[in-house]
Amino acid sequence: MNKINKKTVFKVMVALILVAIICLTGCAVGLAVQNYKLQKRVASVSANVDDVNALNAENEALKTENADLKQKLEASQKELADKQKLLESVDPQKLILAEKVLASQNSPQSTETPNSKVCYLTFDDGPSDRTLEILDILDEYEAKATFFVIGSNSKLEYLPKIAEKGHTIGLHSNTHRYDLIYKSTDAFFEDLNALSDKVYDIAGVRSKVIRFPGGSSNGTSKKYSKGIMTRLTSQVQINGYAYFDWNVDSGDAENNNVTADIITNNVLTQAAKKNSICVLMHDLGNKKATVEALPEILKGLKAMGYRFEALDETVYGYHHAVTN
Ligand SMILES: [Zn+2]
Structure with a gap:
């Protein structure tokens, strides 16, 4: 009996131990599986965290870039x-x-040396009884000049001769009446075009060179239209004209008693301080003194190193300050 009991007890114990081993092994496998699943989740969560961090960093960079922009x-x-x-x-x-x-x-003009002083002699208000005398004196000194002509003058037949000799015919005014030409821009151009056509018909020249009656600085025009000179100085250039005032005034139009000596002295004194001059003179029947002064003016300026040229639309300058 004892022997049987002992065997049975032994068998039961072995069985129990086996059961215990099976249970433990099962638990261990279960735990391992769970642990593996957990680790996988942790890995996926941390990957998400990394993504979020990366996105945050990118967002910050974009914000900075945005602020810079x-x-x-x-x-x-x-x-x-x-x-x-x-x-x-x-x-x-x-x-x-x-x-x-x-x-x-x-342009070459601005790089003048003492030997290349330029003088533009200009004669306003012609042609007149004096025109031929003036042309002869200019020939004698091989000088070129510019004649700013008036269309209502009786000596327009001299226009071709002025052009043939290589001088410039400039447009001054058809009527030279301030009350008509300075009342509006349209009125000015109507007068200018009439003169331009006349010069073209008589001399075959389409002049693009002008001088305003009274110069661009004249204040008289204010009586007829406020600001007209400001508008005209701009408009004539837009229309392809070059306008010229002067920087040496011969003073020959100041009164009828001005002598040749005074005129010569006026020109030479003002010219002595400059390298480039545009001289205002007049071509009028009663301006005998201008013609008398001309040879001395040419000699004096030549001695100072001036050469004498005719104006054209490629020359720029000698503009007064506009006051109206
Ligand atoms: Zn004039």
């Missing part, structure tokens, strides 16, 4: 506004002037 945009807008303001404050006439001054700085 905004700053640059604001700076550009401010610069643009400043430039627009500057552009609005510049008078269109001054712009044209600035462009021409820049162009003239690159």
Whole structure:
């Protein structure tokens, strides 16, 4: 009995131990599976966290870039506004002037040496009884000049001779009546075109060179139209004309008692301080003194190193300050 009992107990114990081993093994496998699943989840969560961090960093970088761009945009807008303001404050006439001054700085004229002084002699209000005398004296000194003519004069038959000798016929005015030409821009161009056609019909020259009666600085025009000279000085250039005032005044039109000596002295004194001159004189029947002074003026200026040329539309300058 004891022997049987002992065997049975032993068998039961072995069975129990086996059951225990099976249970433990099962638990261990279950735990391992769970652990594996957990690790996998942890890995996936941490991967998501990395993604979120990366997105945050990218977002911050974009924010910084955005702020930079905004700053640059604001700076550009401010610069643009400043430039627009500057552009609005510049008078269109001054712009044209600035462009021409820049162009003239690159032209040979601005690089004058003492031996290349240039003189533009100009005779206003002709042709007249004096025109032929003036032309002869200019020939004698091999000098070229410019005649700013009036269309209502009786001596227009001299126009071809002026052109043939290589001088310039400039347009002064058809009527030379301030009350008519300075009342409006249209009135001015109507008068100018009438003179231009006359010169073309008689001399075959289409002149693009003009001198305003009284010069661009005249204040008399204010009586007929305020601001007319400001408009005209700009408009004539837009229409392809070059206008010329003067920087040496012979004074021959001041009164009828001006002598040849005074005229010569006026010109030579003013010319001595300059390298490039445009001389105002008159071609009128009663201006005998101008003709008498001309040989001395030519001799004196030649001695100073001046050469004598005729104006054309490629020459720029000798503009007065516009006062109306
Ligand atoms: Zn005149």
